[in-house]
Amino acid sequence: MEHIIPFAGLVCLLLLFTVLVGSKFWRPYNLRSILNQTVLYMFGGLGLIFVIAQGSIDLSQGAVLALTATISAILVNKYGLWLIFPAAILTGALFGLLNGVIISKLKVPSVTCTLAFSIAYRGLLPVFTRGGPIYVPFKLFDLYNFKNMFPVLVLLTLIFGYLFEYTKLGYYTKAVGENEIKARNSGVPVERVKIISYVLCGIMAGIAGVFTLSRVGGVDVSIGNFFELEVMLAIFTGGVPVTGGMSTRIYRLFVGALTIGVLVNGLTLYGVSAALAEGLKGLMLIGLVFITARFTMGREAAAA
Amino acid sequence: MSRENACVLKVEGLCKNFGPTRAVADVSLEFRAGEVHGLIGENGSGKSTLMGMVAGIHSRDKGRMFKGNQLYDPESPAHANEQGISMVVQELGLVDGLTVAENIFLGKTEQFAQRGVINLRKMRAAAEEAFAAWGITPVPLDALARSLTVEEKKLVELVRALSVDPDVLILDEITAAFSHNNRALLYDLLVKLRDQGKLILFVSHNLPEILELCDRITVLKDGEKVTTIAAEGATEDQLKRLMVGREVKETYFYTPAQTTGSKPVLTVDGISVDGMLHNVSFELRRGEVLGVGGLSDSGIHELGRVLFGLSKPDQGKVILTETGEVIDSLRKAIDRGIAYVPKDRDTEALMVRATIEDNLCLPSTDSFVGRLGFLSPRKRKAFAREQLAAFEIKASGIRQAVNQLSGGNRQKVSLASWLSRPNRILILDSPTRGVDVGITANIYKLIAEVKKQGIGILLISDELPELIGCSDRILIMKNGAVAKVFERAEGFGEHSIVQVMI
Numbered sequence: 001m002e003h004i005i006p007f008a009g010l011v012c013l014l015l016l017f018t019v020l021v022g023s024k025f026w027r028p029y030n031l032r033s034i035l036n037q038t039v040l041y042m043f044g045g046l047g048l049i050f051v052i053a054q055g056s057i058d059l060s061q062g063a064v065l066a067l068t069a070t071i072s073a074i075l076v077n078k079y080g081l082w083l084i085f086p087a088a089i090l091t092g093a094l095f096g097l098l099n100g101v102i103i104s105k106l107k108v109p110s111v112t113c114t115l116a117f118s119i120a121y122r123g124l125l126p127v128f129t130r131g132g133p134i135y136v137p138f139k140l141f142d143l144y145n146f147k148n149m150f151p152v153l154v155l156l157t158l159i160f161g162y163l164f165e166y167t168k169l170g171y172y173t174k175a176v177g178e179n180e181i182k183a184r185n186s187g188v189p190v191e192r193v194k195i196i197s198y199v200l201c202g203i204m205a206g207i208a209g210v211f212t213l214s215r216v217g218g219v220d221v222s223i224g225n226f227f228e229l230e231v232m233l234a235i236f237t238g239g240v241p242v243t244g245g246m247s248t249r250i251y252r253l254f255v256g257a258l259t260i261g262v263l264v265n266g267l268t269l270y271g272v273s274a275a276l277a278e279g280l281k282g283l284m285l286i287g288l289v290f291i292t293a294r295f296t297m298g299r300e301a302a303a304a
Numbered sequence: 305m306s307r308e309n310a311c312v313l314k315v316e317g318l319c320k321n322f323g324p325t326r327a328v329a330d331v332s333l334e335f336r337a338g339e340v341h342g343l344i345g346e347n348g349s350g351k352s353t354l355m356g357m358v359a360g361i362h363s364r365d366k367g368r369m370f371k372g373n374q375l376y377d378p379e380s381p382a383h384a385n386e387q388g389i390s391m392v393v394q395e396l397g398l399v400d401g402l403t404v405a406e407n408i409f410l411g412k413t414e415q416f417a418q419r420g421v422i423n424l425r426k427m428r429a430a431a432e433e434a435f436a437a438w439g440i441t442p443v444p445l446d447a448l449a450r451s452l453t454v455e456e457k458k459l460v461e462l463v464r465a466l467s468v469d470p471d472v473l474i475l476d477e478i479t480a481a482f483s484h485n486n487r488a489l490l491y492d493l494l495v496k497l498r499d500q501g502k503l504i505l506f507v508s509h510n511l512p513e514i515l516e517l518c519d520r521i522t523v524l525k526d527g528e529k530v531t532t533i534a535a536e537g538a539t540e541d542q543l544k545r546l547m548v549g550r551e552v553k554e555t556y557f558y559t560p561a562q563t564t565g566s567k568p569v570l571t572v573d574g575i576s577v578d579g580m581l582h583n584v585s586f587e588l589r590r591g592e593v594l595g596v597g598g599l600s601d602s603g604i605h606e607l608g609r610v611l612f613g614l615s616k617p618d619q620g621k622v623i624l625t626e627t628g629e630v631i632d633s634l635r636k637a638i639d640r641g642i643a644y645v646p647k648d649r650d651t652e653a654l655m656v657r658a659t660i661e662d663n664l665c666l667p668s669t670d671s672f673v674g675r676l677g678f679l680s681p682r683k684r685k686a687f688a689r690e691q692l693a694a695f696e697i698k699a700s701g702i703r704q705a706v707n708q709l710s711g712g713n714r715q716k717v718s719l720a721s722w723l724s725r726p727n728r729i730l731i732l733d734s735p736t737r738g739v740d741v742g743i744t745a746n747i748y749k750l751i752a753e754v755k756k757q758g759i760g761i762l763l764i765s766d767e768l769p770e771l772i773g774c775s776d777r778i779l780i781m782k783n784g785a786v787a788k789v790f791e792r793a794e795g796f797g798e799h800s801i802v803q804v805m806i
Contacts, residue, residue, distance in 0.1 A: 171669060
């Protein structure tokens with residue numbers, strides 16, 4: 001029953017704005033702009049959902065995005081545009097690997113480790129940017145439009161969705177989130193699974209970084225601020241439990257991201273100020289979690 | 305044994321529903337001062353819920369309670385404590401991050417306070433005194449609760465319940481976690497309390513214990529009271545019949561092993577783990593049940609972990625006898641067909657919030673992998689359905705969450721997830737702990753079947769009758785070392801085994 005609540009929330013919002021805003025809301029241009037607003041969080045979420053599913057968290061995804069974008073921008077300016085994706089993916093993967101190794105091998109709690117790195121990376125950022133913004137070639141600006149981004153999103157969704165839903169890696173990741181001891185007892189290589197999750201999370205931070213570069217046109221110290229929080233907001237709004245586990249589904253990321261996108265877009269069209277719309281995003285998550293908890297609580301009490 | 309004392313506690317028409325589930329339905333009972341009153345029934349019969357209402361943990365939907373002649377209406381466990389009723393619950397009820405002493409007096413710390421500051425030294429001394437006064441095996445008082453074993457935690461909870469000096473003490477399946485020596489201590493303590501005129505409400509699945517200890521026994525079934533009988537003259541079979549509502553015959557399914565010419569499958573060669581195991585050596589043969597018994601600190605549970613590769617031994621080797629291969633990691637143990645069912649079911653053996661399907665499939669994941677690493681949901685479902693039927697797990701379907709099942713059915717899921725694999729060796733740690741008689745019989749039958757397939761079974765258990773009933777040989781451990789191996793041919797005398805254990 002509680003699985004339907006996030007869908008119901010999205011449908012309600014769509015109905016609400018159809019009534020409030022009318023046909024303006026359903027114009028292709030507007031729908032595309034909703035997707036443009038949310039696609040970055042979908043990219044980030046494709047990686048972060050692995051981490052959330054195994055019951056961990058990555059508070060450094062925004063900082064990793066910033067650092068990979070900066071390093072890629074420097075490399076692209078030096079060696080050429082072709083390097084953009086390889087550079088971003090590779091550096092993202094390396095930062096993810098670092099997170100994963102420290103969390104799984106040294107047993108540092110994921111909140112502590114990624115919070116520390118988030119602060120450290122943000123602190124390092126001015127060293128790379130040398131105070132001023134770094135600009136990227138104009139050609140990169142073309143990347144950030146619907147025509148280019150949509151195929152990339154579909155492709156990555158197919159790859160990550162397959163990994164998450166239909167392979168041993170995804171299954172083991174979710175098992176670790178349910179019960180790490182049981183997973184280990186059942187032969188799950190818990191450490192390896194954790195490391196891979198963080199590497200995937202880092203790779204997606206890198207890819208999201210490339211699109212952020214093309215959207216903004218360069219790097220400054222504020223790039224990727226609050227990125228990981230927006231991604232988590234999307235994942236949790238979609239109904240993924242904070243503790244992860246077997247009920248984590250990749251489609252929930254998209255439901256959540258779209259719900260938030262529709263809410264902000266609809267409110268703005270209706271004439272609500274952007275600041276207020278941002279505030280309502282958070283309230284909506286609390287509301288959804290509350291309703292979901294009501295349903296789950298009723299069921300658990302029945303089982304006791 | 306039975307004495308006609310005044311009624312100290314009376315419950316009238318108690319009802320409790322959890323959502324659509326009826327937990328307790330119209331139960332009326334009278335309890336006397338100076339009696340040990342046993343409560344028995346299958347998993348899910350309402351024992352714990354009924355006791356929870358008496359102890360102020362659950363609210364009532366209907367009904368009244370009287371303590372002495374007064375209407376008794378507890379709002380919370382603390383409120384019940386004030387009126388002289390305390391309970392040790394079935395689940396673990398300690399705060400992980402607090403010390404033993406702090407846990408004992410949690411919520412009752414004002415007695416050590418001076419101007420709002422708690423005198424920790426005084427509290428510690430009081431805790432020490434409490435352990436000594438009740439004659440309970442001491443637990444390190446400054447240790448954090450999370451570092452304790454399940455048994456130690458239960459001892460702390462017992463002391464906490466006793467520390468309010470209750471007239472009515474409720475113990476919900478406390479002995480399941482206890483080793484032989486602590487059980488003996490507890491029985492003595494309960495008899496002493498009874499003779500002081502206290503009422504003890506004692507919930508247990510262990511029928512010999514119930515018959516031995518209790519004055520009267522109440523049987524519950526499906527939330528209703530079946531009857532209350534005097535323990536004197538009652539028999540185990542009679543109790544089983546009352547609990548299940550039908551005849552339960554033959555609990556143990558012992559079939560002699562083909563030991564003649566049977567080869568060893570596992571050789572344990574001089575295993576030592578610092579402070580826990582000392583130079584343990586033995587062989588496990590094909591198609592035999594090797595029982596492993598001992599007191600709680602004898603290392604029996606650690607032994608299972610070492611054999612499965614979960615703990616690394618400091619010295620010695622675990623060797624697959626046929627190939628001479630050394631088992632030094634968990635992965636190797638699993639790949640070579642060793643299965644391990646741990647004793648802490650909910651924390652180590654199951655993903656309780658996940659579905660039955662996922663719990664059944666996880667250890668066998670490799671067998672569902674197809675091309676491109678595709679993990680077929682169809683194959684998984686079919687496999688889970690097959691196991692659900694084969695092990696007669698009572699559930700609405702494979703999509704049901706495990707935490708909605710009774711303890712016995714949870715244990716079946718845990719067993720099924722391992723027995724459905726091609727095994728060579730099966731290590732069972734306390735497989736019938738907290739499981740009702742019907743399912744216990746089922747599990748013994750399973751063990752007998754597995755044995756017939758020629759699998760070597762290591763049965764670790766705190767229950768001596770269980771070891772005697774199922775094993776071909778019994779290995780008794782003491783202080784981390786092998787004390788003696790008993791052969792079935794020589795006859796298992798319970799008395800002589802206990803002599804070796806202590």
